[in-house]
């Protein structure tokens with residue numbers, strides 16, 4: 001069982017931990033899994049929901065990063081490609097291989113021959129397990145595949161393999177896997193300060209349960225990891241007030257349009273007018289587009305999408321697909337995330353800074369990790385563990401996710417879904433979120449609910465409360481089921497039914513239920529705030 005209530009009960013049972021991790025994004029959850037799987041007593045504290053930081057706001061690719069080849073970052077690309085291959089095997093329901101189209105137009109920064117070398121290297125790094133080898137389309141022949149591409153100046157295209165994922169679900173599944181190995185992981189628990197031994201070594205943390213509003217709790221530990229990504233320097237300053245920043249945060253925005261407004265078959269690499277590389281990615285009846293890369297120095301929690309971000313992405317998209325004529329009105333959802341890059345101080349543009357991760361150990365023993373990629377979270381977690389717990393033997397371990405069952409596929413659940421009155425696409429959609437756990441999710445279904453989609457989402461929300469640490473309506477509709485980003489109504493049609501189902505389970509009063517609905521609506525409004533600001537200007 002992985003509910004927040006279970007985790008609070010586990011916290012009562014244990015007073016000292018071998019490793020305390022601050023931050024429940026993919027980095028913290030990945031380290032929690034790798035440590036707990038080796039018998040380490042782990043506590044992870046996350047101030048919001050799991051994945052509520054950068055780990056639900058990425059481009060959602062599991063990739064080697066073909067663009068890093070240009071920066072000669074061969075180690076990063078090799079690691080990315082190899083980790084991608086490992087994840088295809090370990091998490092087939094969450095990590096989906098697909099061929100990306102890389103068109104080359106006259107005036108693009110990289111010539112066609114350079115792309116061909118890059119794709120060969122990419123395949124070579126993937127080794128024998130690579131099922132989708134690259135393909136070359138000379139001249140305009142790629143238009144048979146993607147007819148909406150700009151024809152003017154098209155010199156050729158390559159098809160290379162990478163993967164799509166659901167970043168938030170991947171993070172939550174890794175958190176659940178860690179809990180199954182004995183880790184205690186608590187969301188909505190903010191670390192406010194540290195405790196020290198007389199000799200200055202770190203001894204524990206003081207944290208606040210943001211849901212109970214009760215007294216702060218104190219927990220002691222032997223080793224401490226700061227895995228707070230964009231907040232890394234905020235936490236470091238709790239330990240070393242006034243320390244120099246190690247992290248440079250840059251903002252990356254994505255927007256979503258209905259797929260029929262940009263009907264691409266495969267993800268497509270785009271170039272903005274300033275030559276930056278971006279993606280158009282088809283998903284669940286939508287196409288999402290991004291990302292931007294601009295310096296951001298404000299409070300990470302106050303990050304929002306601006307109209308200038310949206311117009312920049314739309315311009316790059318209309319440049320690549322001139323017949324699309326996308327406008328601000330086409331945008332149905334948007335998200336902004338913060339990269340935490342090394343504070344190089346060398347005057348590099350954001351997109352020139354390496355995406356590799358770095359570690360920093362303070363005098364008190366707090367290890368801070370920043371940077372990295374979703375893709376390489378396991379390799380990064382093992383490397384972090386070698387620093388945080390140097391006496392631990394850290395070889396490779398299989399990733400034992402809750403939804404994994406060899407050979408399971410969407411068709412296995414077609415009959416079950418039909419009997420539950422769900423539409424034809426439901427088995428695929430449910431499998432991509434839950435893998436072999438689909439029957440356990442469908443068991444939560446309330447037959448009294450007429451609307452099939454609301455019935456399915458409510459069942460998923462109940463499952464999310466019981467087994468995936470969800471406690472708020474936004475946890476369920478945004479990070480567990482992706483409705484906020486990938487449904488035409490941003491999940492609004494089902495919001496009352498889902499709130500009712502969660503409320504019955506969690507004992508919400510009528511007032512609390514209404515406040516959860518209001519908070520979700522406010523979150524959706526905040527996501528689209530740039531639109532009201534642009535109309536008001």
Ligand code: FAD
Pocket residue numbers: 022023024025026027028045046047048049050051052053054055056057058059060061062063189190191192227228229230231235251252253291337338339370371372373374375376
């Ligand atoms: P986060 O996910 O930000 O987690 C840090 C957590 O710490 C947060 O949840 C926060 O709430 C918590 N925290 C902060 N302060 C406290 C406190 N006091 N107490 C408790 N908790 C606290 N990588 C890929 O592999 N593929 C991609 O396609 C990709 N695309 C990207 C696109 C963008 C725009 C961005 C920004 C990044 C992208 N990345 C991608 C990189 C990847 O998303 C990040 O490397 C990864 O998500 C970072 O995870 P994290 O756990 O380090 O940070």
